[in-house]
Amino acid sequence: MNILITNDDGIRADGIIELAKEISTIANVYVVAPESQRSATGHAITIHSPIMINDEYIDDKIKAYSISGTPADCVKVGIEALFKDIDIDLVLSGINNGPNLGTDVVYSGTASAAIEGLIQNKPSIAISYDQFNIGKEVYRESARYVVSLINSIKNKLELLEDCILNVNIPKGEVKGFKITKLGDRKYDNVVDERLSPYGKKYIWIGGDVKELDQDEDSDIVAVNNGYISITPVNIEMTNLRKIDKLKEIDL
Amino acid sequence: MNILITNDDGIRADGIIELAKEISTIANVYVVAPESQRSATGHAITIHSPIMINDEYIDDKIKAYSISGTPADCVKVGIEALFKDIDIDLVLSGINNGPNLGTDVVYSGTASAAIEGLIQNKPSIAISYDQFNIGKEVYRESARYVVSLINSIKNKLELLEDCILNVNIPKGEVKGFKITKLGDRKYDNVVDERLSPYGKKYIWIGGDVKELDQDEDSDIVAVNNGYISITPVNIEMTNLRKIDKLKEIDL
Numbered sequence: 001m002n003i004l005i006t007n008d009d010g011i012r013a014d015g016i017i018e019l020a021k022e023i024s025t026i027a028n029v030y031v032v033a034p035e036s037q038r039s040a041t042g043h044a045i046t047i048h049s050p051i052m053i054n055d056e057y058i059d060d061k062i063k064a065y066s067i068s069g070t071p072a073d074c075v076k077v078g079i080e081a082l083f084k085d086i087d088i089d090l091v092l093s094g095i096n097n098g099p100n101l102g103t104d105v106v107y108s109g110t111a112s113a114a115i116e117g118l119i120q121n122k123p124s125i126a127i128s129y130d131q132f133n134i135g136k137e138v139y140r141e142s143a144r145y146v147v148s149l150i151n152s153i154k155n156k157l158e159l160l161e162d163c164i165l166n167v168n169i170p171k172g173e174v175k176g177f178k179i180t181k182l183g184d185r186k187y188d189n190v191v192d193e194r195l196s197p198y199g200k201k202y203i204w205i206g207g208d209v210k211e212l213d214q215d216e217d218s219d220i221v222a223v224n225n226g227y228i229s230i231t232p233v234n235i236e237m238t239n240l241r242k243i244d245k246l247k248e249i250d251l
Numbered sequence: 252m253n254i255l256i257t258n259d260d261g262i263r264a265d266g267i268i269e270l271a272k273e274i275s276t277i278a279n280v281y282v283v284a285p286e287s288q289r290s291a292t293g294h295a296i297t298i299h300s301p302i303m304i305n306d307e308y309i310d311d312k313i314k315a316y317s318i319s320g321t322p323a324d325c326v327k328v329g330i331e332a333l334f335k336d337i338d339i340d341l342v343l344s345g346i347n348n349g350p351n352l353g354t355d356v357v358y359s360g361t362a363s364a365a366i367e368g369l370i371q372n373k374p375s376i377a378i379s380y381d382q383f384n385i386g387k388e389v390y391r392e393s394a395r396y397v398v399s400l401i402n403s404i405k406n407k408l409e410l411l412e413d414c415i416l417n418v419n420i421p422k423g424e425v426k427g428f429k430i431t432k433l434g435d436r437k438y439d440n441v442v443d444e445r446l447s448p449y450g451k452k453y454i455w456i457g458g459d460v461k462e463l464d465q466d467e468d469s470d471i472v473a474v475n476n477g478y479i480s481i482t483p484v485n486i487e488m489t490n491l492r493k494i495d496k497l498k499e500i501d502l
Contacts, residue, residue, distance in 0.1 A: 042294030043357050050453040077454055081442040106294050106486055152502050163490035177502035181489045191332040202301040232493035235357055238432045239414035242483035251403050251428035
């Protein structure tokens, strides 16, 4: 298999390095990642400035590129330019530093890179780890679960013709895999208002995760219970149920 | 009504200035927009740097803010901080310089600002004009259609509890409104590879719209035929149809 690997934490993040190394044991890997941290970039693409391309290596062995663009740019530029002569079979995005669960998927650079893979007609999987700043060894172990998942679905990749898989790996002991829905994630205390030393107002966006009731079959519950959550996520955004109701309005 | 207005082209764009002026004839308007051009930013939010806040005015009369963040940041910061004491009834994003049709909605900062409004439990509408770099007068005329749309739906805003309206205004004569689905938009010649004067490779993302067969009830067909397209767009991203099929795989 030919597997394109990207992420949103940048080319020097442990998550992509360990993923690329582990995947290189079962496939040809083609790596292109942002040159620096680009998380929470959603599905941004770069059209108001050019995208610079840098030569890189992963672990001194795996040829890679970093670019001055976003995660979605990486997949677009990877498939349409850097690796245009390669028949890419699968796009992997991750392993992300921290979870991408529930409503947060809309903000996720990790998921958006996979969604760009889907737009490019490639089976695509986003992978995140449910804790921040873990060590290389935990990423390596997590990458082995990704290899196992790829082995299970590599003959059924047609299932990914209209959705990506959004995968979240729990911290601690892994009890197995669960197919899930996106849960509901909201935050308290979202903005932190401050004053600069010069009296100018500025804001940090952050917040604490709200305790909300979740469906038993949600990604949030699965990960909290020690399961690797796999959610099929799509970009069919039209709300078809509302079309007839809107047509009743006299416009 | 209290209406929050934002955009992705920045606080100095004609589209938001004319929209704010026109909407101020029917409602109290609260304006917060990016300090510079932030189109194609998708649902990016700013979490790796603080967001600076600047005082602004629209047309010397309407108090406004610009921020160093993205369109989604504008709505988050507007509702949670700048206008937190105001009960916002509706979020408007636009009028965008150029269309946001079909698959492109996933990249659109204009649509993402409205989707952030939906996440914040506010009825939200994204408005785009199907041509680039039009004059103030065309935006003013378009803003009057937005006023007309608001008057038609202001007593039915509960329809927007689980979707935004993505509105595209056609160039030329307007024949009326059509409720539509998102069409299929793809591009040819997406990457333009160049060399810097110093021999370094870089890329511009762009491309030409592909001629694709479209559903008759798509936004693309409606706008091409001279109708204002209104598409209900949501963020329920779980692909429910695939859940049972994925459960059949031995993981």
